[in-house]
Amino acid sequence: xxxxxxxxxxxxxxxxxxxxxxxxxxxxxxxxxxxxxxxxxxxxxxxxxxxxxxxxxxxxxxxxxxxxxxxxxxxxxxxxxxxxxxxxxxxxxxxxxxxxxxxxxxxxxxxxxxxxxxxxxxxxxxxxxxxxxxxxxxxxxxxxxxxxxxxxxxxxxxxxxxxxxxxxxxxxxxxxxxxxxxxxxxxxxxxxxxxxxxxxxxxxxxxxxxxxxxxxxxxxxxxxxxxxxxxxxxxxxxxxxxxxxxxxxxxxxxxxxxxxxxxxxxxxxxxxxxxxxxxxxxxxxxxxxxxxxxxxxxxxxxxxxxx
Amino acid sequence: xxxxxxxxxxxxxxxxxxxxxxxxxxxxxxxxxxxxxxxxxxxxxxxxxxxxxxxxxxxxxxxxxxxxxxxxxxxxxxxxxxxxxxxxxxxxxxxxxxxxxxxxxxxxxxxxxxxxxxxxxxxxxxxxxxxxxxxxxxxxxxxxxxxxxxxxxxxxxxxxxxxxxxxxxxxxxxxxxxxxxxxxxxxxxxxxxxxxxxxxxxxxxxxxxxxxxxxxxxxxxxxxxxxxxxxxxxxxxxxxxxxxxxxxxxxxxxxxxxxxxxxxxxxxxxxxxxxxxxxxxxxxxxxxxxxxxxxxxxxxxxxxxxxxxxxxxxxxx
Numbered sequence: 271x272x273x274x275x276x277x278x279x280x281x282x283x284x285x286x287x288x289x290x291x292x293x294x295x296x297x298x299x300x301x302x303x304x305x306x307x308x309x310x311x312x313x314x315x316x317x318x319x320x321x322x323x324x325x326x327x328x329x330x331x332x333x334x335x336x337x338x339x340x341x342x343x344x345x346x347x348x349x350x351x352x353x354x355x356x357x358x359x360x361x362x363x364x365x366x367x368x369x370x371x372x373x374x375x376x377x378x379x380x381x382x383x384x385x386x387x388x389x390x391x392x393x394x395x396x397x398x399x400x401x402x403x404x405x406x407x408x409x410x411x412x413x414x415x416x417x418x419x420x421x422x423x424x425x426x427x428x429x430x431x432x433x434x435x436x437x438x439x440x441x442x443x444x445x446x447x448x449x450x451x452x453x454x455x456x457x458x459x460x461x462x463x464x465x466x467x468x469x470x471x472x473x474x475x476x477x478x479x480x481x482x483x484x485x486x487x488x489x490x491x492x493x494x495x496x497x498x499x500x501x502x503x504x505x506x507x508x509x510x511x512x513x514x515x516x517x518x519x520x521x522x523x524x525x526x527x528x529x530x531x532x533x534x535x536x537x538x539x540x541x542x543x544x545x546x547x548x549x550x551x552x553x554x555x556x557x558x559x560x561x562x563x564x565x566x567x568x569x570x571x572x573x574x575x576x577x
Numbered sequence: 578x579x580x581x582x583x584x585x586x587x588x589x590x591x592x593x594x595x596x597x598x599x600x601x602x603x604x605x606x607x608x609x610x611x612x613x614x615x616x617x618x619x620x621x622x623x624x625x626x627x628x629x630x631x632x633x634x635x636x637x638x639x640x641x642x643x644x645x646x647x648x649x650x651x652x653x654x655x656x657x658x659x660x661x662x663x664x665x666x667x668x669x670x671x672x673x674x675x676x677x678x679x680x681x682x683x684x685x686x687x688x689x690x691x692x693x694x695x696x697x698x699x700x701x702x703x704x705x706x707x708x709x710x711x712x713x714x715x716x717x718x719x720x721x722x723x724x725x726x727x728x729x730x731x732x733x734x735x736x737x738x739x740x741x742x743x744x745x746x747x748x749x750x751x752x753x754x755x756x757x758x759x760x761x762x763x764x765x766x767x768x769x770x771x772x773x774x775x776x777x778x779x780x781x782x783x784x785x786x787x788x789x790x791x792x793x794x795x796x797x798x799x800x801x802x803x804x805x806x807x808x809x810x811x812x813x814x815x816x817x818x819x820x821x822x823x824x825x826x827x828x829x830x831x832x833x834x835x836x837x838x839x840x841x842x843x844x845x846x847x848x849x850x851x852x853x854x855x856x857x858x859x860x861x862x863x864x865x866x867x868x869x870x871x872x873x874x875x876x877x878x879x880x881x882x883x884x885x886x887x888x889x890x891x892x893x894x
């Protein structure tokens with residue numbers, strides 16, 4: 271029984287973690303889908319959002335969950351600027367190496383993480399919210415439950431908000447004009463341009479949106495995680511592992527990929543060892559590249575095609 | 578004159594230790610040569626064959642750990658790591674090539690980036706084998722003087738230069754460039770792209786690994802955080818080539834000179850020292866935007882960028 275308890279506890283915390291990972295993956299998948307580049311500054315943009323949330327809490331006492339509404343627009347604007355003044359000009363530059371934009375995002379990542387170290391020192395910080403250690407138990411709801419599960423309150427709250435944001439994004443992409451234009455740009459650049467979509471503007475909006483999404487993820491991570499300047503690298507890795515598992519540039523795939531990665535990491539951490547969780551992450555990354563290069567979405571597409 | 582340039586440079590460098598320079602300057606020169614080797618190695622894969630790698634720290638660290646583990650576990654001189662790393666790195670490159678080379682463009686870059694991180698985390702966690710974060714320390718240095726280290730890395734650099742020169746002026750070299758320019762077209766012309774990309778990767782990996790093994794012997798201490806570092810090794814490697822000029826013979830050398838001196842100057846400044854990665858990042862961004870082919874590749878553009886208009890252009894209508 272204790273085994274089962276441990277297993278389901280691991281599974282559920284992995285699921286909650288996966289929900290947050292999905293948000294990171296979504297931003298990256300959007301950018302990858304529309305611009306065909308990998309944003310290697312993704313995690314560092316999240317780090318910036320986390321520092322915004324941290325300082326808002328420490329200086330003004332604003333709750334991290336409310337600072338979502340401040341950090342996300344701020345980084346949306348940052349994303350627009352980065353796309354307009356850095357990435358778009360580079361697209362037109364003629365060079366031998368083909369992946370200039372990707373290398374440019376690496377430069378952005380270096381600047382952001384180093385500036386954070388210079389201004390905020392390398393210390394580990396965390397937001398001492400009052401509800402940080404509160405939890406709810408399965409026996410509170412279901413008295414006769416054979417196993418006992420406990421879930422931390424901020425984890426659950428962050429997960430729920432992440433789900434709400436994901437649904438909002440899904441509606442935005444599916445129902446609004448701009449969302450449809452973004453999807454059209456991702457599907458076929460030239461056709462979208464011929465249909466009168468302002469491709470450059472869509473690129474800007476997409477990059478901004480990707481940054482805003484990862485900023486939300488940063489604010490949701492703040493109550494449950496600690497903060498240090500070089501944490502961006504780790505979350506960039508998580509982001510691209512998710513997009514590869516889910517399928518390049520697919521938003522639905524990113525959600526599934528995020529959940530899979532969250533559960534997998536939580537399992538490795540419990541059953542193999544905490545330090546090996548990153549290895550597990552890269553192991554499924556390599557396995558996905560070798561055996562399922564199209565990602566999870568390719569399975570669905572394949573089934574659809576057979577029907 | 579241009580033909581004899583490499584020989585002249587080599588002869589001058591051979592004579593350098595005779596001037597009796599102090600050990601700090603010798604250290605800088607050794608670092609410049611070390612980074613030139615790594616840059617030239619990256620250039621084979623990234624510059625000529627067009628497969629941009631963000632994970633050369635994996636090859637570098639594998640070379641360094643090959644030397645370190647030979648010393649640590651077998652008790653033999655770490656210099657055996659230089660020949661041993663050829664074998665180890667060939668094996669590693671074949672495995673990496675099998676997994677990563679089926680990917681194209683940015684996805685290959687991602688896979689190599691993950692590779693570097695896998696190596697770092699593994700080295701941190703395999704405590705019995707690599708001593709984890711404690712790192713490996715060579716108790717007795719071979720030489721106190723830097724002269725012999727300088728000659729060894731000079732020979733490695735000259736060897737790397739010769740290998741690249743011979744390779745790039747023979748058939749495989751042209752195949753590499755064909756693959757970079759258009760992989761599908763190269764394939765349709767009957768070039769076995771997978772084979773030649775694997776050859777480029779092996780060559781690049783082996784040279785980087787030898788540089789890593791030399792680093793172990795020269796520095797005497799390694800740990801996963803230094804030799805597998807993403808920014809300090811992998812990205813600096815890319816920068817060395819980007820600054821100097823991708824797909825040129827002298828680009829990596831000039832890039833190494835600039836990057837090593839720049840790093841030393843920035844780190845020695847009192848307040849700005851902590852921000853050296855910011856400065857590197859800004860330089861990287863500026864290079865990509867204005868000199869995408871590096872100093873050697875785009876040297877004609879430099880006067881224009883500095884605001885010096887050339888008279889020739891004005892004369893033409």
